[in-house]
Amino acid sequence: KTTADLGDVRGKRVLVRSDLNVPLDGETITDDGRIRASLPTISALADAGARVVVCAHLGRPKGAPDPQYSLAPVASRLGELLGAPVAFATDTVGESARAVVDGLADGQVALLENLRFNAGETSKDEAERGAFADELAALADAYVSDGFGVVHRAQASVYDIATRLPAAMGCLVRAEIDVLQRLTRDPERPYAVVLGGAKVSDKLGVIDNLLGTADRLLIGGGMVFTFLKAQGHEVGTSLLEQDQLATVSEYLERAQRDGVEIVLPTDVVAATAFSADADHEVVAADAIPADRMGLDIGPESARLFADKLADCRTVFWNGPMGAFEMAPYAAGTEAVARALVEATKGGALTVVGGGDSAAAVRQLGFADEDFGHISTGGGASLEYLEGKSLPGIAVFDQAQEG
């Protein structure tokens, strides 16, 4: 269902669940990509005369108010980007929220305080979650799901609320699903997936699934050392998930058997400590000194990865190739980003998945337009590619069936 299915929204209170979980340095938003991505749905509803009540989470507070996770800075930024004031409620479903919603005129926008200041939002207890969803529902006449980054969460504002109000998917969620469907349903080949980031254990499900759909898997970041170790190489003091070695070995065997090419770095930047000032050098990936840790893929690997992406028609990328926040270890991530930009220019569909990866490419100076699509969902896009049923999407399928 789309917002058009909600009929005439003029004068109606429409609750929009957005993903405004942006990185903050104190009260300064360091990447406002998710706020920008939420604008089309909010603006369209406001332009149609709805009284728009936006709700969202920030970070992982423990079910009670915690000032460091207040959405107040997000309300200001949202107002700047919309070019209209955003009324901010200092609670989520209490007195302030009710007063702010009651005070909205047609076409105006409000933002409620962090959903996760309420234990009911993330509760595993259905009744507790349901009670909170009831309180949220009392603030609105209709609900729009537009927080793609949270559709993999069975939470009150994502799942339960959609069963309590006339509900529709917003344009961000629909756009994200459209692109990810192109990756899962008959992608143009060759189809390569670049995976990085610290932990292989976060990516097991998706690797498992990609071994059946992708032609090439390029692996970097902290997780690659578990692959190198599984191949019998010493990895010094690099990140290593000993308990995943057997699974990774099985993936390597399966890839070989099924003709999926797994591309690992041939050299790495190895440092004496996790620090920008640490002594570092480029070493062969199979000769990492015992007292050094790999913090980026090396220049030869960067060229190899770029080569492997050059002829691809579809590329999905999640996770940095190294500790890119520190200049000496940013080159690998930058090289992969450049290779995606080139592939995009050549007509390939390129998708950057994840809040962190999106923030990384922006921090390195790339623009959103350089890529085919920058997904706002990290965990959500990975779970989608894993083929899992995502509660925030499934709830609409259930409604359609029922």
Ligand code: 3PG
């Ligand atoms: C994200 O940052 O991936 C989303 O906002 C979801 O946040 P969560 O992992 O805390 O549920």
